[in-house]
Amino acid sequence: MRPGGAPLALLASLLLLLLLRLLWCPADAPDSSRLLMEESREATHGTFAALRTLSNRAIPVPSTTNSTDLKEESLQLSEKCTKLHYGFKALPNQTKGYSEDDYLRIITNIQSCPWKRQAEEYENFRAKLASCCDAIQNFVVSQNNTPVGTNMTYEVESKKEIPIRQNIFHMFPESQPFVEYPYNQCAVVGNGGILNRSHCGAEIDKSDFVFRCNLPPTTGNVSKDVGSKTNLVTVNPSIITLKYGNLKEKKAVFLEDISTYGDAFLLLPAFSFRANTGTSFKVYFTLKESKARQKVLFFHPKYLKHLALFWRTKGVTAYRLSTGLMITSVAVELCENVKLYGFWPFSRTVEDTPVSHHYYDNKLPKRGFHQMPKEYSQILQLHVKGILKLQFSKCEVA
Numbered sequence: 467m468r469p470g471g472a473p474l475a476l477l478a479s480l481l482l483l484l485l486l487r488l489l490w491c492p493a494d495a496p497d498s499s500r501l502l503m504e505e506s507r508e509a510t511h512g513t514f515a516a517l518r519t520l521s522n523r524a525i526p527v528p529s530t531t532n533s534t535d536l537k538e539e540s541l542q543l544s545e546k547c548t549k550l551h552y553g554f555k556a557l558p559n560q561t562k563g564y565s566e567d568d569y570l571r572i573i574t575n576i577q578s579c580p581w582k583r584q585a586e587e588y589e590n591f592r593a594k595l596a597s598c599c600d601a602i603q604n605f606v607v608s609q610n611n612t613p614v615g616t617n618m619t620y621e622v623e624s625k626k627e628i629p630i631r632q633n634i635f636h637m638f639p640e641s642q643p644f645v646e647y648p649y650n651q652c653a654v655v656g657n658g659g660i661l662n663r664s665h666c667g668a669e670i671d672k673s674d675f676v677f678r679c680n681l682p683p684t685t686g687n688v689s690k691d692v693g694s695k696t697n698l699v700t701v702n703p704s705i706i707t708l709k710y711g712n713l714k715e716k717k718a719v720f721l722e723d724i725s726t727y728g729d730a731f732l733l734l735p736a737f738s739f740r741a742n743t744g745t746s747f748k749v750y751f752t753l754k755e756s757k758a759r760q761k762v763l764f765f766h767p768k769y770l771k772h773l774a775l776f777w778r779t780k781g782v783t784a785y786r787l788s789t790g791l792m793i794t795s796v797a798v799e800l801c802e803n804v805k806l807y808g809f810w811p812f813s814r815t816v817e818d819t820p821v822s823h824h825y826y827d828n829k830l831p832k833r834g835f836h837q838m839p840k841e842y843s844q845i846l847q848l849h850v851k852g853i854l855k856l857q858f859s860k861c862e863v864a
């Protein structure tokens with residue numbers, strides 16, 4: 467699609483795509499009009515034939531009490547779950563032509579199949595991530611991977627550089643700060659409304675490392691659903707500008723809000739767009755001056771570039787990855803077991819209950835659904851392959 471081609475249709479699809487991105491732990495992208503055009507171009511072709519076949523083949527859940535029947539049914543179930551597994555492996559990358567109903571049917575099927583960690587798949591996938599991206603050494607900027615005198619190239623504005631002089635260099639940790647790596651159990655907590663009344667808080671808090679996106683609330687009545695533990699939380703520079711007035715008069719509010727994250731790392735995309743750099747440094751200095759317990763980290767732009775290329779080979783061709791997929795990828799490298807909560811880009815549950823945008827606001831997305839984020843289909847595939855586990859609904863409370 468070219469600018470000026472069909473302005474109204476373009477505007478409508480841009481608005482829709484913007485809505486979808488907001489649902490999905492979005493990354494900041496000042497240059498969003500280009501981004502959205504890229505995405506809408508992506509969305510205009512292709513099919514998702516294997517998924518369609520799967521979605522028409524609902525898997526019955528065993529319901530009888532006769533043990534012979536039960537055995538037969540579960541045999542049938544495991545055969546179908548195996549097919550689901552292989553069907554997913556053969557999935558094409560395109561997602562067009564799928565309604566929300568189609569996806570909810572597929573997810574109903576996936577949910578009815580038992581989930582089991584597949585160590586071999588996990589190691590395979592982790593090895594691929596390690597060879598492309600190596601999160602352990604590269605995902606944050608450190609003095610180790612970025613010596614003084616480096617000309618740091620921006621992730622997105624890749625023709626722009628920033629020279630790393632002493633003053634900037636001193637903001638970086640000496641080396642990668644994840645001293646307890648590898649972590650056993652990690653939770654990646656998205657902000658989806660699906661977490662509302664999920665009772666997942668206790669389970670999340672039991673994890674060894676908890677990742678969160680964009681300074682979400684974790685105290686008060688939400689903590690029973692989302693937990694209160696945070697080890698790393700991402701910060702979109704736009705929230706600093708919009709919610710915290712660039713840390714001028716609202717600096718105290720900011721410091722109070724982040725105090726709820728204990729000694730977590732605050733992770734900022736300082737070197738993705740030039741417009742992010744000043745704001746990110748401001749967060750660093752604000753924390754330093756007030757002797758806050760939290761530490762600031764910066765995403766390494768080269769890591770993010772390599773990661774985007776990795777996902778591109780899997781068909782995720784969007785202009786920029788969402789923060790959710792970035793930290794999910796990091797978690798797979800840093801942790802032995804990864805569980806995702808609050809990742810739900812749909813307007814309702816499989817039981818047809820409306821789901822709000824975020825667990826902390828009541829805004830309902832419009833009913834109806836036009837484009838499945840490709841990223842979500844990738845994450846579903848990781849779940850089906852036993853590489854990570856997606857929590858689709860309420861948590862079991864012991």
Ligand SMILES: *[C@@H]1O[C@H](CO)[C@@H](O)[C@H](O)[C@H]1NC(C)=O
Nearest residue numbers: 530531532533534535536538
């Ligand atoms: C269970 O089902 C099998 C085969 O359908 C039947 O032979 C058996 O009598 C049933 N048993 C009970 C306890 O209903």
Ligand SMILES: *[C@@H]1O[C@H](CO)[C@@H](O)[C@H](O)[C@H]1NC(C)=O
Nearest residue numbers: 614615616617618627628629
């Ligand atoms: C960085 O860029 C400057 C100016 O373009 C150049 O003089 C310098 O040699 C470069 N440094 C490195 C390490 O490439």
Ligand SMILES: *[C@@H]1O[C@H](CO)[C@@H](O)[C@H](O)[C@H]1NC(C)=O
Nearest residue numbers: 662663686687688691825828
């Ligand atoms: C949580 O508390 C806030 C006010 O403290 C209230 O507005 C909100 O509705 C409550 N949410 C739930 C799920 O109880």
Ligand SMILES: *[C@@H]1O[C@H](CO)[C@@H](O)[C@H](O)[C@H]1NC(C)=O
Nearest residue numbers: 558559778779780781782783
């Ligand atoms: C789809 O993904 C495969 C790898 O899984 C890749 O080789 C292929 O180029 C992708 N196709 C498109 C159209 O992106």
Ligand SMILES: *[C@@H]1O[C@H](CO)[C@@H](O)[C@H](O)[C@H]1NC(C)=O
Nearest residue numbers: 659662663822825826827828
């Ligand atoms: C959470 O769910 C309850 C009932 O299901 C609803 O009343 C409330 O508004 C929801 N809260 C948010 C933040 O969506």
